[in-house]
Amino acid sequence: MDPFKNRQWVVILIIISVGLIFSFRLFYIQVINKDWSERAKQITSKTENIQPPRGFIYDRNNQLLVGAETIYDIYIHPSIIKLKDSSAICKLFNLSNNDFREIIKNASSGYNVPYKPSVFIESMTQQEHAKISPYLGQINSVFAKPKIDRGYPNPIAAHLLGYIRRIDENQFKNTKAQGDFFYTKNDFIGITGLEKEYELLLRGERGNINYLKDYAGNKIETVNKKPPKPGRSLYTTLDIELQKLGEKLMENKIGSIVAIEPSTGEVLAMVSAPSYNPSSLTGRDFSENFKIFKKNDSLKPLINRPVYNDKYRPGSIFKLVQALIALDDGVILPETGFSCNKNIIGCHNHERPDNLTKAIKHSCNPYFFQVYKRLIMKDNSKNVFQTSREGLAIWEQNIKTFGFGDPLGIDLPEEKSGFIPNVDFYDKWYGKKRWAFSTIYSNSIGEGEIGVSPIQMANLASIIANRGYYYTPHVIKKIANENILKKFKIKHRTCVDKKHFEVVVKAMNEVVNKGTGRNARIDSIEVCGKTGTVENKTFNDHSVFISFAPMDNPKIAIAVYVEYGTWGSKWAAPIASLMMESFIKGSLSKKSIEKVNQISQAVILNPNTDFK
Amino acid sequence: MKYRNLSIWRNIDKPLLIMYLLLSVIGYFIMYSSTFKGLNIQTDFWSANYGKQFVWIIITLFIGFFILLLDGSFIKNTAYFTYGFVLLLLILVLLMPPIKGARSWFYFSGFSIQPSEFIKLTLSLSIAKLLSDVGSRFQEFRTKLKAFFMIIIPALLIAVQPDPGTMLVFACFIFVLYREGLSGNFLLIGLFTVLIAVVGIFLKASNSVFHLAGNAISGNIFFGLILILGFIFSFIIIRYFVLPRYRKKKIQRLIIITLLGLSISGGINYVYDSVFSERHRTRFQIMFGIKEDRKGAGYNIYQALSAVGSGEGLGKGYLKGTLSNDKYKHVPEQNTDFIFCVLAEEWGFLGSFIFISLYLSTLIRMILIAERQRSKFTRIYGYCVSGILFFHFMINIAMVIGLAPVIGIPLPFFSKGGSAIFSFGLMVFILLRLDSERKVVLR
Structure with a gap:
C-alpha cells in the first residue's frame, strides 16, 4: 500500500486551518472591530451645505433694489483634456501656451487634482459668459457653473444698502463665540448698512445634503437632504426715484441729503456723497475696488455721511431749536425784539428783527445771541458761572428731546450720536467755574462745539413739520419680524408745547418766500425752510438747508448738507427744493429739470483735498 | 459508445460538479455586481465585462462537456506535448508589448490570452505523468530533479514577465511532491523559513x-x-x-x-x-501596520479593508455595495484581484464564511477524490488542481484582508478574465473526467 496515504490529512489540515484563520480575521474586521466600517463611511459619504439664497431688498413701491445676479465660475477638468481641446481653450480664453500650462499645473496641484474639475476663472459676469457659452459646449473639459451674487438693478443707495463680503477670521470667531454656527469660512456676511443690520433675516437658513460619493468625489446617490430656507426679503421705506434724483444732484459734491416722511419717520431718501456703484463691491472686483475706496480715495466714499458724520455743526438751522425752547421756557415771546448788534456777533444787513419771525426770516445772529443768553443766564442774581452751569444743564436736557446728542436709533449700524456740549464737557475743557455764557455763546447760532448728523437735522425738520414730535427715522417698512417695527411706532415728544411751533413754522415759510431761502421756493406749494451757513476756516463755508413741505399737512421733511457750498441758500436750498418738488408733485417741471442738470454738473470740492 | 456515455454520467463525481457549478454561478453574480454601474445606466450586455465573462463561462462549460467525452489516456498521453506547447507560448509572450508593465498577454483584437494561466494546467498534467510513469520512482534523485526543472522553468519564465503572484502559486507543487513522498522536512523548513522571514521583515520594516x-x-x-x-x-x-x-x-x-x-x-x-x-x-x-499611507501605497488595501469591514455581519445586500462596485469604485481592481471585497461587502461575514467553507470544501473534495484513485496519474493531478486553487485562494484572500502584502493574483471562478475562467474550468473538468474512469482502468 501507499506509505504516504496519511499525508492527505496533513494537507487537509492545512487547508482547514487557513480557512479558520481567514474566518477569524474576517470575523474580527467585519463583526468585532467597527473601525473599518466607520472608515468606509468616511470614504463614501459626504455632507455638503446648501447655501440659502440671500433675501432681496425692495423700495417703498416694491421696486427691486438688491436682487440676485447669476455669475459664472469656469471650471477645468485636466484629466479629460484632449489635444484638440487645448488649442480651442487657448483661443477661447485668449491664453498663451505658457498661460495654459500654468493653468493646467494649478488645476492639478495643491488642493486640486487632475481627475476633478477646479475653478480657473472666478465670477464671470453674465455678459462675459454669454460671449463664450456657445463654444463651451464643444469642449468637454471646460464648463461653467452658475452661482448667485448680489445684483443691483438700480445701482443706487450704496451706503444705505451696505455690502457683503466673505467672512473674515475675526468675525468667524466672534460669531462662533456668540453661539452662532451658521457660517462657514466661505460664507458672505453683511458688513455695513442694511446688509449688516438685517443680516439674520437676509441670510436665511442653511440646508444640507448628505450623499454617497464615488472615488473621485462625484455625487452618486442622495441619502438625506434638507432644503435651505431662503433669506427674507426686506421692504424699505426708500423711494427709488427720489433717491436717484438726490444722488444726481449730489454728483461732484461732498455731503448728504436725508428726506423723511414726517408722519411716520420713514426715510424716503438718504444720499451720501461721494457715492459709488454698489455692484462694484461684488464678485471678482471686490477687493480691487474696496482697496481703492478705502485707501486711495481721500473723499472716503465708503462713509455713510448722513448717519456716520456727526461732526457737522448745524449752523443757523439750530436757531429754530433755540427759538422753540426759548418760547417754551417763556424767556421770549413771538413779539420779542432785539437789535441786530453786529458788535456782539457778526451778521449781514437786513431789516430790524423786532419780532421772532423776522429774526428767523433773516437768520439774525445777534438776535439769537440774546435768546441763548436768556436761556442760559436765567437768574441774574447769582454768580455768573453758577448761573451758566444751571442754565446749560437745563438747556442740554431740552435740546436732547429734539433727538440731538444721542443716536436716534435708525436701523443702520453706522449711526453716531452727535454731540451737545454739557456742563461736564466745559468743566473738563476750561475747568470748573472757569467758563460762563460768554465762553460758550457760539452755541447760540449752531456753531461752537455742537455736532449734529444730517439724519438728526432731517429729524429736526420732521419735528417742526409735525409741530412737536417725531418717530424714530427708519429705513425698513415691512419685515417678517413685526417686532422690529414696534420701536418705530413710538411717538417721541419734544419738551416744547405744540402751540409754540406755529410761529416758527410761519417764520420758516417766510424764510422761503421772502427771506434767506428764496432759492427753495416751489410753485403752488407752501414750503417751510431754514438756511444755514457753517463757518469753515480752511475753505468755503458749508451750505445747509432744512425744510419741509407743504406747510400744512407736510409730506416730506428734508435736510441737505453740501460741504464747501458757500452759504445755505446757494446749493442746499435749491437741492432740497427740487427733491421736495419731485416727491410731492411726482415729477419735475421743465425748468426744474434744467436746474437739476445745472446743479449736478457743478463741482464743489475742496481744492485742498488730496486727490489720488 | 452508449455504455461509455452512460458510465460518464453514472461515475462522475456529482458533489464536485455541483460545487464547481455553484462557485461558477456565485462567481459570476459577484463579478456582475463588481462591474455594476447602477440600474439606470444602460450598457450593452455583450460588450460589458459581465457579458464577456458570461461568454467565457459558456465556452468553458461547452469545452468542458467535450472534455468529459475524451478518453483519459488521451489526456495523459498528450500531457508533455501541451506542456511543451504552452512553454513555447510563455517564451513567445515575452516578445509582446507590455500591458500594465508586464508581458503576460497575447493581445488579439477584442480579447487577450494569458498563457501563464494555462501552464498551471499543463504543468499539473505533466508532473502527474512524470511521477506516475512506470519505472520512474520519486525516491530517485533523477525523478526529483526532472520534476524540479519541470516546475522551475515556467516559474522563472513567469518571473521574467514579471508576474510574482502567479509565480508564487508554483510553490503549491511542494504539497503534491510531499504527498508523493518528499520529506516532510521540506514543509517544516518552508514553514520555518516563512516564520523567520516574517519576523525578519517585520524587524526591518519597523x-x-x-x-x-x-x-x-x-x-x-x-x-x-x-x-x-x-x-x-x-x-x-x-x-x-x-x-x-x-x-x-x-x-x-x-x-x-x-x-x-x-x-x-x-x-x-x-x-x-x-x-x-x-x-x-x-x-x-x-x-504590518507600521505605516499608514491611505492616499499612496496603502490606498488599495485601506480601501479594500474598509469595504470588507463595512459588510459587517450580514452585508449590505446584493448590488447595494457603496465602495467596491463600479458605481463607486473606491476599491481599485475590484473586478479582478480585489473581487472578494464585493462579496464581503454585500454579503457580510455570513456570506464570506459560507464562501470560504464552500471553496475549501471543494478543495478538500478534490483531495478526497484524488485519494480514492487507483490511478497514480489521476491522484497526482487531483493534488495539483487542489493545490493550485488553494494557493490562489490563500494568497488572494490573505491580501484582501490584510494578512499579506498586495500581490496581484486572481481568485479562481470569481475574478474577471477569460483565460483564468477557462483554464480553471478545464482543470476541474479534466479532474472530473479522469475521476469518472477510476473504476475502469488502472493507470
Whole structure:
C-alpha cells in the first residue's frame, strides 16, 4: 500500500486551518472591530451645505433694489483634456501656451487634482459668459457653473444698502463665540448698512445634503437632504426715484441729503456723497475696488455721511431749536425784539428783527445771541458761572428731546450720536467755574462745539413739520419680524408745547418766500425752510438747508448738507427744493429739470483735498 | 459508445460538479455586481465585462462537456506535448508589448490570452505523468530533479514577465511532491523559513532598535543573537538530556537549522536593503501596520479593508455595495484581484464564511477524490488542481484582508478574465473526467 496515504490529512489540515484563520480575521474586521466600517463611511459619504439664497431688498413701491445676479465660475477638468481641446481653450480664453500650462499645473496641484474639475476663472459676469457659452459646449473639459451674487438693478443707495463680503477670521470667531454656527469660512456676511443690520433675516437658513460619493468625489446617490430656507426679503421705506434724483444732484459734491416722511419717520431718501456703484463691491472686483475706496480715495466714499458724520455743526438751522425752547421756557415771546448788534456777533444787513419771525426770516445772529443768553443766564442774581452751569444743564436736557446728542436709533449700524456740549464737557475743557455764557455763546447760532448728523437735522425738520414730535427715522417698512417695527411706532415728544411751533413754522415759510431761502421756493406749494451757513476756516463755508413741505399737512421733511457750498441758500436750498418738488408733485417741471442738470454738473470740492 | 456515455454520467463525481457549478454561478453574480454601474445606466450586455465573462463561462462549460467525452489516456498521453506547447507560448509572450508593465498577454483584437494561466494546467498534467510513469520512482534523485526543472522553468519564465503572484502559486507543487513522498522536512523548513522571514521583515520594516547593555543594536542583529542563544540553549539541553547515541544526529540538525535561520535572517537583511525598492518596503510596512499611507501605497488595501469591514455581519445586500462596485469604485481592481471585497461587502461575514467553507470544501473534495484513485496519474493531478486553487485562494484572500502584502493574483471562478475562467474550468473538468474512469482502468 501507499506509505504516504496519511499525508492527505496533513494537507487537509492545512487547508482547514487557513480557512479558520481567514474566518477569524474576517470575523474580527467585519463583526468585532467597527473601525473599518466607520472608515468606509468616511470614504463614501459626504455632507455638503446648501447655501440659502440671500433675501432681496425692495423700495417703498416694491421696486427691486438688491436682487440676485447669476455669475459664472469656469471650471477645468485636466484629466479629460484632449489635444484638440487645448488649442480651442487657448483661443477661447485668449491664453498663451505658457498661460495654459500654468493653468493646467494649478488645476492639478495643491488642493486640486487632475481627475476633478477646479475653478480657473472666478465670477464671470453674465455678459462675459454669454460671449463664450456657445463654444463651451464643444469642449468637454471646460464648463461653467452658475452661482448667485448680489445684483443691483438700480445701482443706487450704496451706503444705505451696505455690502457683503466673505467672512473674515475675526468675525468667524466672534460669531462662533456668540453661539452662532451658521457660517462657514466661505460664507458672505453683511458688513455695513442694511446688509449688516438685517443680516439674520437676509441670510436665511442653511440646508444640507448628505450623499454617497464615488472615488473621485462625484455625487452618486442622495441619502438625506434638507432644503435651505431662503433669506427674507426686506421692504424699505426708500423711494427709488427720489433717491436717484438726490444722488444726481449730489454728483461732484461732498455731503448728504436725508428726506423723511414726517408722519411716520420713514426715510424716503438718504444720499451720501461721494457715492459709488454698489455692484462694484461684488464678485471678482471686490477687493480691487474696496482697496481703492478705502485707501486711495481721500473723499472716503465708503462713509455713510448722513448717519456716520456727526461732526457737522448745524449752523443757523439750530436757531429754530433755540427759538422753540426759548418760547417754551417763556424767556421770549413771538413779539420779542432785539437789535441786530453786529458788535456782539457778526451778521449781514437786513431789516430790524423786532419780532421772532423776522429774526428767523433773516437768520439774525445777534438776535439769537440774546435768546441763548436768556436761556442760559436765567437768574441774574447769582454768580455768573453758577448761573451758566444751571442754565446749560437745563438747556442740554431740552435740546436732547429734539433727538440731538444721542443716536436716534435708525436701523443702520453706522449711526453716531452727535454731540451737545454739557456742563461736564466745559468743566473738563476750561475747568470748573472757569467758563460762563460768554465762553460758550457760539452755541447760540449752531456753531461752537455742537455736532449734529444730517439724519438728526432731517429729524429736526420732521419735528417742526409735525409741530412737536417725531418717530424714530427708519429705513425698513415691512419685515417678517413685526417686532422690529414696534420701536418705530413710538411717538417721541419734544419738551416744547405744540402751540409754540406755529410761529416758527410761519417764520420758516417766510424764510422761503421772502427771506434767506428764496432759492427753495416751489410753485403752488407752501414750503417751510431754514438756511444755514457753517463757518469753515480752511475753505468755503458749508451750505445747509432744512425744510419741509407743504406747510400744512407736510409730506416730506428734508435736510441737505453740501460741504464747501458757500452759504445755505446757494446749493442746499435749491437741492432740497427740487427733491421736495419731485416727491410731492411726482415729477419735475421743465425748468426744474434744467436746474437739476445745472446743479449736478457743478463741482464743489475742496481744492485742498488730496486727490489720488 | 452508449455504455461509455452512460458510465460518464453514472461515475462522475456529482458533489464536485455541483460545487464547481455553484462557485461558477456565485462567481459570476459577484463579478456582475463588481462591474455594476447602477440600474439606470444602460450598457450593452455583450460588450460589458459581465457579458464577456458570461461568454467565457459558456465556452468553458461547452469545452468542458467535450472534455468529459475524451478518453483519459488521451489526456495523459498528450500531457508533455501541451506542456511543451504552452512553454513555447510563455517564451513567445515575452516578445509582446507590455500591458500594465508586464508581458503576460497575447493581445488579439477584442480579447487577450494569458498563457501563464494555462501552464498551471499543463504543468499539473505533466508532473502527474512524470511521477506516475512506470519505472520512474520519486525516491530517485533523477525523478526529483526532472520534476524540479519541470516546475522551475515556467516559474522563472513567469518571473521574467514579471508576474510574482502567479509565480508564487508554483510553490503549491511542494504539497503534491510531499504527498508523493518528499520529506516532510521540506514543509517544516518552508514553514520555518516563512516564520523567520516574517519576523525578519517585520524587524526591518519597523526599524526596531533594541538596547542591550547600553548599546543600541538593530532588530535583525538582535534576532540573530536570539537564534544563537536558542542554539546554545538547545545544545545544552541535548548535551545533558539526550541519550549519547542520538546526540550526534540531533546536534547536526540543530546546527543546520541554526545556520539556515541565520542565513535566512541575513538574507532578508540584504534583500530588504538592496533588492527591494522603496515601493516594496512601504507595502510591507503597510501590511504590518507600521505605516499608514491611505492616499499612496496603502490606498488599495485601506480601501479594500474598509469595504470588507463595512459588510459587517450580514452585508449590505446584493448590488447595494457603496465602495467596491463600479458605481463607486473606491476599491481599485475590484473586478479582478480585489473581487472578494464585493462579496464581503454585500454579503457580510455570513456570506464570506459560507464562501470560504464552500471553496475549501471543494478543495478538500478534490483531495478526497484524488485519494480514492487507483490511478497514480489521476491522484497526482487531483493534488495539483487542489493545490493550485488553494494557493490562489490563500494568497488572494490573505491580501484582501490584510494578512499579506498586495500581490496581484486572481481568485479562481470569481475574478474577471477569460483565460483564468477557462483554464480553471478545464482543470476541474479534466479532474472530473479522469475521476469518472477510476473504476475502469488502472493507470
